[in-house]
Amino acid sequence: MSADTLETLDTAEASWLAWRADRAAGLRAPRGVLSLTSHHWLGAEPAPVVGVPGLWWADDDGAHVRVDGDGAVTDGDVAVLLDAEALAPVTGTRTVVVAEAGSAVPFVVGDIGVELALRTGRYLLRTRDPHAPALAAFVAAGEGVVVPAFGFDPAQVRDLPVRWYAGPRAAVVDGAKPGLVHHVQVVGEVDLDGTTLRLVAGHHGGATLSFTDRAEGAPEWRAVHVADAEVEASRRTGTLRVDLNRASAYPSHFNDHGTCPRPLAGNDLPFAVEAGEKDPR
Structure with missing residues (x-):
């Protein structure tokens, strides 16, 4: 094996190690995949959602929340969730429209993000908690994990x-x-x-x-x-x-709250690929 080939392989492995570190850094993000703690499909009639104030429902016009004036739910955005002074209380009824396969975090409850997503024509509400046990455990394990x-x-x-x-x-x-x-x-x-x-x-x-x-x-x-x-x-x-x-x-x-796509029909290898990530759970 030539020196050039060895150098190429060493570079590929170093790049892979850096990629793995980036993946782990993403998992430590306060509102990343490990912050997901619940999911709820919204029905056609206003109904409470466990752990989230207000009554929630969805129809052809979008997802809706109705809250009283206690300020328990506030307007939010992913970019400003940690800036509490930038959030305005929501009272009455608020409607949010999300594109199919898209999502948004239009509300916060304390520091928990209330995410709305549209999947196959149905609205889904998920909570993203920066203090979620899975996220806390991953962060506590250290940056080498x-x-x-x-x-x-x-x-x-x-x-x-x-x-x-x-x-x-x-x-x-x-x-x-x-x-x-x-x-x-x-x-x-x-x-x-x-x-x-x-x-x-x-x-x-x-x-x-x-x-x-x-x-x-x-x-x-x-x-x-x-x-x-x-x-x-x-x-x-x-x-x-x-x-x-x-x-x-x-x-x-990583948890039970994802809606990710599966592979295309036929994209099935009849042998083991003993490379890449293992099941994280």
Whole structure:
């Protein structure tokens, strides 16, 4: 093995370690995935929600909350949740409209964010608590704690044959919770050891490869996100570099309150990928 090859592998592992540290830093965020403590589907009639003041319901006009004048619920935004003086009390009835597959944190109760999300045409209320037990335990464990993962394997940095479609193809996938679906854009496909897997457009550019496999200790499904630069390079070379060491668990694998998309039908590997993150629970 040449010195250049060794240097490349060392760089890949160092980059992977940095990626794992970034993942852990995100989990320590006060309103990250570990802050989720509950979820409630809103019905058509005003009803109380455990732990949250007011009466809540949803219809074709959006999600609604009705509160009295005690100021227990305040207007909020993710960017200013920790700035209590910037929050204005909500009284009477307030309506919030969220785009499908989107979410917002329009209200706070004390320092708990009340998040509204729209999934498959239904409004979902979730609470994000910066003092959630799971988050507190992760933070208390120290900055060296990361998501459990298989060891780095340089052989899992793969250059895969890729075929990009002339245009995106609409598809529907199931969600983490029964009855939920997600609309995705399929943009191409790769060949991985005899199995053809389809790629979807990434939420923030690039492409995402989501799959199931047979690795013991891995979550039910995982995903590798490929950056724009790799996608553009692959259009010239016909191969897409996919680092399976970065196969990551979805937010719904960390607690019971996620609504994440499942892989496309057929994105099932009949063997174990012993690389990437393990089941965090």
